Amino acid sequence: MHPPLSELLASARVVALPLAVKFRGLWTRELMLFQGPEGWTEFSPFVEYNDDEAVHWLRAAIEFGWSPLPELHRDAIMVNATVPAVGAEQVAQVLSHFDGCRTAKVKVGEPGQQLSDDVARVREVRRILGPEGRIRVDANAAWNVDEAEHAFHALAEFDLEYVEQPCETLAELAQLRERTQYMDVPIAADESIRKAEDPLAVAQAVAADVLVLKAQPLGGISTIVELSESVSLPVVLSSALESSVGIAMGLYAAAAVKELNFDCGLGTASLLAADVTAEPLVPVAGQIAVQRPVVSEELVERFAADPDTTSWWLERLERCYDLL
Template identity: 30%
Template sequence: MSTITEIEVHDLRFPTSLDAAGSDAMNVDADYSAAYLRIVTDGPLYGCGFTFTIGRGNEVVCAAIRAWADRLVGRDAGTLDPTALYRELKTDSQLRWLGPEKGAVHLAMAAVMNAVWDLAARRAGVPLWRLLAQMTPEDLVEVADLQYLSDVLTAEEALELLRRQEPTRQERIAELERTGYPCYTTSAGWLGYSEEKLRRLAQEAVDQGYTHIKLKVGRDLAEDKRRLAIAREVLGPQGHLMIDANQVWDVGQAVEWVRALAEFDLHWIEEPTSPDDVLGHAAIRRQVAPVGVATGEHGMNRVLFKQLLQAEAIDFCQIDACRLASVNEIVAVLLMAAKFGVPVCPHAGGVGLCELVQHLSIVDYVAVSGDLTGRVTEFVDHLHEHFVDPCVVRDGAYVLPSQPGYSAEIRAETLASHSFPDGSYWRERAAAEAR
């Protein structure tokens, strides 16, 4: 028996707006933030989880985390079943009303369930990817939330799909242990960076072994052309060049803008318009081919992904570890994407998204899709120093995590310094601004 005694909730904010890291056409002054919780027990067992925001409003998500998590206190962490808990939380009709299954309460449910899955993996003494990759196909189907999805994927189809990959799981684990999971970098392409800085960072990326580079676009067409010319020059004709508009266009404008950039041989256009616009993405995709369409970092839930796949609206499926309600909802999306043959290329960056999604990409390859074709997971090189078990990238690939858990734990020093507004960093900054 290991009783949950407390849910600590921390509002952590990092001053990324100071150097324009994270800047794009929609989000000009992001202060990367985590609404973070720690499940505390009366024994050594614990679990950490978070969701990601970009500043103001992080306190709203913290309030929602408390609304979901308070009911955990007093339960036995030694036997807590993440999937049973997930099903219990999602049927809380009062909290469900605030979404349903979207927005701040859903982000908060992601945070809570990330912590519960972290705890479950620690309890098993394995990294999360291995906990999932060791499950039988029957157990993994049970994990997946298939509600509202039966018109495209039944439990029987999901089981069949997982069984097909089961006999060769160990081979793929061995392969990934040798090669890592392929990634790409966005670190060079923030819109607030000068063209000189873009050229330097792109060159560094190529030197480090990256074959994919992504640039933010959508503020000014002439500027986009100048920046893409630099990136293409550095990357060479063989490399993959992606662009990300962060939702700034209407459908027709997206088509025109992307067509105007055709000369740069683009691999994908990411978030061309509202993330909710399934039919809009489908229309854009038909008109900008062969440029692929990618979206999903703001994909609110599995029902949206179902429709993006049904409508043939995307070429790349960008799940987010903190917007979907953790493993139970994400496995459902991985299964649908595998059925439709659409590669999953998770969104990362922010605070700790890289730490989480590496596990999900590994599970996708080992247990679900069995395929690396077209797969590449985002990597952004900042804020990793705040994590107890930071991700490691080598030669353009994520090295397989080996510590128990979901790599979600943030260092005690960071909790003390970056809690908002009372952490030492924020207090000192407020004092300096008052002077």
């Protein structure tokens, strides 16, 4: 049973958190917080997502705030650094926010940029991490199959751990995987899972080698656990540029997954210039302890969204609640 809408509205707080670096074209991250009997929880689908997508994020928020946690298999999660589509000269500054991370995920395929920009960025990450560092890139479905194959060749010298969502559709991923199999560069699927009617379809289509799972877009921790146990492919837990409250949901999801062989993309609170807690969940020595943050009323007040933005989010909450 879901809590009544009135209970969600009673504790709902909308904040607009500034980012330390531009990410997904954003300088500010808007999100909504609730406080349930299990603790604070977060509802933060990106503004452009429609209600049919956003309802999964609400289901996850309610579960994290109102349901007991599942069995946990670890008390800390190794995480990767995340490098947005910045110039190569900014890479060192970005990586300095990710203490001790041995793995970096680098955004590529940014609209308005060239493949040469991606190569320069990844080359600088490799220089800083050294030969023992692990590099994965994320194209967010920016390429068609031919463009992706060309990018694979351009980036091959950097010994990639995997390429995340190089193309949009399952058919394209499968075709690309067949074309580039000789290069031994694994393909990871993200949007193909969280935007699919059937998240298992990507595994059944033999279109990827790694599955990237995100707690909010997929509907919550219990769904993550069920998915991870339903497939034979390795999984990576990742975030969606959330506050430390949303990061905590991802950490508990990662702790509940039995097999976890990759560093997780749960260090993105390091990309925020401000958070809703005085002790953000950011990596220390490359890992983050599995915990809920202590939400600061003072910070929630300081970064409260303006009245129009707050009204928009409250209306969105009501619409999505009707879809549960």
